[in-house]
Amino acid sequence: MFNLEKGNGATLTDQVYAGVMHQIETNRLLQGTRLPSVRKLAGTLGVSVFTISTAYERLVSQGILVSRTGAGYFVAHRRHVHNRGGAKTEEMPIGRPTGAVSFVLNTVDEGRYDIPAGSGFLPGDWLENAVSPSVIGRLVRNEVKCSVPTPTQGLPMLRQQLATKLNNEGIQVDVEQIVITYGATQAVSMICNIMLKPNDTVFVEDPGYMLQHAIIANTGAKIVPIRRTPDGPDLDALEELAHEHRPKLFFTQTLLQNPTGTSTTPIFCYRLLSLAEKYDFHIVEDDVFSDICVHKSLRLAAMDGFQRVFYVNSFTKLMSPAMRVGFVVTQPKFVKPLVEQKVLTVLSGSSLQESLVFHALQSGRYQAHLNYLQTKLLKARSSAEQALASAGIQFDSHPVHGMFLWGQVPCHVDIDRLIEDAFQKRIFLSKGSIFSPTGSFAHHLRFNVAHSNNPALIAFLSEAIRKGPAM
Incomplete structure (x- = not known):
């Protein structure tokens, strides 16, 4: 079927997995085809039965093969075939956040946005040393x-x-x-x-x-x-x-x-x-x-x-x-x-x-981590507040600590259009009314200070506020 190269950096199990996948993807193994038995393929390739069994079971777990008791392993029919591990899958479409659940779906989906200014989470690289x-x-x-x-x-x-x-x-x-x-x-x-x-x-x-x-x-x-x-x-x-x-x-x-x-x-x-x-x-x-x-x-x-x-x-x-x-x-x-x-x-x-x-x-690692976060947030907060104010965001109060800034967009701006345009540009903004059980604070935005001093964000907001209704 295929050959293995010992010493090429990949494990023997990974090579068997890749070899079978290649046979399937190039139609050399068609749907419903029975694969060589674990013992037979192990003898052919000169590896252990455990190596072949592990590779086969990985393919089964991904829906690429099916295992039939007493009969062996077979290439799954397409309706059973799931995406290979690591390949990009079709995800449930998620629109811009309009309520609590859709807001959470947006915030927890890492990579959906280039600028997660409205996120409730700190940047990943700020948290790398929290756990050893x-x-x-x-x-x-x-x-x-x-x-x-x-x-x-x-x-x-x-x-x-x-x-x-x-x-x-x-x-x-x-x-x-x-x-x-x-x-x-x-x-x-x-x-x-x-x-x-x-x-x-x-x-x-x-x-x-x-x-x-x-x-x-x-x-x-x-x-x-x-x-x-x-x-x-x-x-x-x-x-x-x-x-x-x-x-x-x-x-x-x-x-x-x-x-x-x-x-x-x-x-x-x-x-x-x-x-x-x-x-x-x-x-x-x-x-x-x-x-x-x-x-x-x-x-x-x-x-x-x-x-x-x-x-x-x-x-x-x-x-x-x-x-x-x-x-x-x-x-x-x-x-x-x-x-x-x-x-x-x-x-x-x-x-x-x-x-x-x-x-x-x-x-004591947690306390050291908190000291690090406090320093990062104090610096980020100061620069983010200054940058957002320069773009035209108005602040109701000026707390000196924490992750969030609560700012208001001038009333002449179409806030829904602003958020939709941001969404299309992969900028995540959190509309204030999402945080209100009465739907109030429609012209407010919540900003995460760790993500809100981005020049592209500030340029976007400055342009939107300058143009106003004609945006």
């Missing part, structure tokens, strides 16, 4: 028991390390109050599932994180928006609406709120907790960006002692989008219901991922 490759290898070889399920509440050693971290930050917590989750999104979903029923009222910040809004809506609860100010949620409006609606939950981000980048002041935090007590609602404090805040102020969880606060955090944003490890901290009576919700969705977590986070925290 040597640690991954050591864990897989020696420490992680891949054949044993991870405890449903999360690895005990990671929960202990998180308890130490939080206590050092002034958030007093016992290890048994921590439940490891598959990122912050699962934590939010779990909380909604144990706390809400259809027609309950939930307060959210406006603007706020759109995926939270979608998760809440999926429970059948009624969403009531609370305007976000530079100092935190509008508490006068919140009290008036709480008196009317009696909410079950209020979702907020105390530090570096998404999308505005603002942080809630301590005075606002104290009053918010007082209102939660007065009107008998719980608060979900989403704290996923706090670790890049250079000067951390008080968190609600630290003030409240988990009487009315669910505290949610995650390592996905700051370590790796592929590192789906988050956690929720709550009072003991909610731990069992949360764990039960986790079991119903993902059963348990990943021992490898949880071990990687544990080692990063324990070794």
Whole structure:
């Protein structure tokens, strides 16, 4: 059929795989043709049976061959043939983001855009040193028991390390109050599932994180928006609406709120907790960006002692989008219901991922990584804000830390045309109304500072704002 070249740099298995593929692609092996048996081809090529079997099974896993018990391996019919590994596949068409789900589909599809100015993720090369490759290898070889399920509440050693971290930050917590989750999104979903029923009222910040809004809506609860100010949620409006609606939950981000980048002041935090007590609602404090805040102020969880606060955090944003490890901290009576919700969705977590986070925290590598990110973000933020302002973007406030800038395009600009033209030029812009449950903030854009000092982006925005309606 074909020959192998020992010592050419490719493994014998790879050469067998490539040789069979070439025979199929050149029609020397037609659909339905039976291949030589594993033993026969091994004898012909002078290699082990294991080498041939491994190559054949790789082709089966890709749908190129089919295996029939007692009969051997056959070239698959075209309806069974899937794309070869590494080849470009036809992907589900995704239009420009118009809602929470389509927004996420755009942001997680790496390579769809040349300039991901509206992305919620940091550049890949900023995260390369978050996890040591040597640690991954050591864990897989020696420490992680891949054949044993991870405890449903999360690895005990990671929960202990998180308890130490939080206590050092002034958030007093016992290890048994921590439940490891598959990122912050699962934590939010779990909380909604144990706390809400259809027609309950939930307060959210406006603007706020759109995926939270979608998760809440999926429970059948009624969403009531609370305007976000530079100092935190509008508490006068919140009290008036709480008196009317009696909410079950209020979702907020105390530090570096998404999308505005603002942080809630301590005075606002104290009053918010007082209102939660007065009107008998719980608060979900989403704290996923706090670790890049250079000067951390008080968190609600630290003030409240988990009487009315669910505290949610995650390592996905700051370590790796592929590192789906988050956690929720709550009072003991909610731990069992949360764990039960986790079991119903993902059963348990990943021992490898949880071990990687544990080692990063324990070794000090995570803190060193945060110091690096803080320096990068401070520099990027300053240059991005200046560049965007020069293009005509107007800012409501000027937070000095974090990933996001919340800017407004002048009202004379056709914002939908602007975003569509950007989409066609492979520039990802995040329209402000996506972050609003009422569809407000239509002329705002959320900018990721790590991607928003690109000269092509600034030139595009400058031209669009200069031309205005005639664009």
